Amino acid sequence: MxxxxxxxxxxxxxxxxxxxxxxxxxxxxxxxxxxxxxxxxxxxxxxxxxxxxxxxxxxxxxxxxxxxxxxxxxxxxxATSEFSGAVRRLAGTELRDVLQVRRTLEVEGARLAASSRTDAELAELTTLLDARERAMEAKDYEVGVDKDAAFHLAVVRCSHNQLLAELYQGLTEVVRASVASTVRTTPSKANVDHRQLLNAIRDQDADRAASEAAGFLDELLANLDTP
CATH class of the missing domain: 1.10.10.10 (Winged helix-like DNA-binding domain superfamily/Winged helix DNA-binding domain)
Structure with missing residues (x-):
């Protein structure tokens, strides 16, 4: 190298x-x-x-x-920062703990995003989600997971709450690694539909956006118990 x-x-x-x-x-x-x-x-x-x-x-x-x-x-x-490195050390391989914390941050991030997003940010979210869906359909899971992580981080950044975004970014690396592993083994469980979340943010419906964010994360948590 x-x-x-x-x-x-x-x-x-x-x-x-x-x-x-x-x-x-x-x-x-x-x-x-x-x-x-x-x-x-x-x-x-x-x-x-x-x-x-x-x-x-x-x-x-x-x-x-x-x-x-x-x-x-x-x-x-x-990791990309000391905070993210600390999260990875604390989280280890326990995806459930990470997803539970991620749920807390993403639900509020989606709620605020629906109220605060700009048209430019909505266009960015749409581009990222379209790229994610194309990659997943093509079974290009590496790109799909990258776009998935970028989409969720962009949603939280649309909250315009910098502290919330920094806290969430500290989780993305360990979550991405775990989701990548899930995608490779059981892609049907990892490829959750995010179109309704995007639509709720587009419509500036804060409650619906929060509900959609909670729904797919609850599904991921439930999948941990499903063989």
Missing amino acids: SAVPLATTRRAGLVDQVIEQMRTAIANAEWKVGERIPTEPELVTALGVGRNTVREAVRALSHAGLLEVRQGDGTFVR
């Missing part, structure tokens, strides 16, 4: 500067969740610092939950 071009560091605070540049590369999706980051020699060359500086930065970001060091395999992006 080729090194991601990063700005050359200066003398003072090298470790902190490297940490910040690596964090920025992750936040801007130059290094995506699940992907291996450049090797240690590649980072040394790209950043113009010593191996010890790179190792300290990787160690700090691993402790924060953004990176995961896999012995013999490399270092991989685990």
